[in-house]
Every structure is written in structure tokens, then in C-alpha cells.
Amino acid sequence: MPQITFRGIKKETVKNISGRVVNELKDIVNAPAGWFTIEYSYTEFFVDGDSKNYPLIQVYWFGRDLEVQDNVASVLTDILSDEGYPEVEISFHKFDKRSYYAHKKHFA
Numbered sequence: 001m002p003q004i005t006f007r008g009i010k011k012e013t014v015k016n017i018s019g020r021v022v023n024e025l026k027d028i029v030n031a032p033a034g035w036f037t038i039e040y041s042y043t044e045f046f047v048d049g050d051s052k053n054y055p056l057i058q059v060y061w062f063g064r065d066l067e068v069q070d071n072v073a074s075v076l077t078d079i080l081s082d083e084g085y086p087e088v089e090i091s092f093h094k095f096d097k098r099s100y101y102a103h104k105k106h107f108a
Contacts, residue, residue: 002029003037003060008053013083014040020079028071055080055088063094
């Protein structure tokens with residue numbers, strides 16, 4: 001159930017890489033393709049009044065061990081590098097299973 005949000009890149013890029021992202025990550029995180037959510041969020045970053053966009057990826061999920069997290073970060077960085085983005089930042093955010101609900105039930 002990873003929810004992956006892409007910011008600081010073009011919407012078309014997210015559309016174009018979404019299938020590859022899921023295909024390359026599903027076995028690493030041990031989750032079916034249908035459990036992934038790929039989201040595009042428009043944003044602009046500014047430094048001293050100048051727009052300085054670069055990929056900022058946020059991964060929300062039920063925590064995995066550090067090796068899995070490192071592998072996901074590597075895959076996402078490689079995919080964005082292939083799209084011409086030399087700088088990629090990724091942050092991971094863990095859901096508490098008691099605080100995440102689907103169909104009226106929590107996951108704990």
C-alpha cells in the first residue's frame with residue numbers, strides 16, 4: 001500500500017514513469033501492484049526569489065526494514081535520473097497500523 005507522491009517534476013513525467021515505478025517496486029516491498037498509489041502534486045520551490053524545482057518524493061507506507069527502504073530509494077532515484085533529474089530527494093513516512101483505516105477497520 002505504498003502511497004508515493006511526486007513533487008517538483010512535470011505531471012507528464014509522473015504519468016510516464018508510474019507503471020515503471022510500480023513494476024520495479026512491487027517485489028521489493030512485497031505488495032501487489034493494485035496496492036500502490038502514485039500521486040502528482042504541483043508545487044514550486046523558491047530560493048532567493050528564483051524557482052528551483054527538483055524531484056521531492058514522499059513515500060507513505062507501513063514501515064519496512066532499512067534494506068527495503070534503501071532499495072526503494074535507489075530504484076526511485078535511478079528512475080528519475082533516467083528522466084534527466086540529477087538531484088532527487090526522498091522521504092519515508094510510516095503509518096501506524098492503528099491509525100490507518102480502510103472499510104471501517106484499522107490495520108492493527
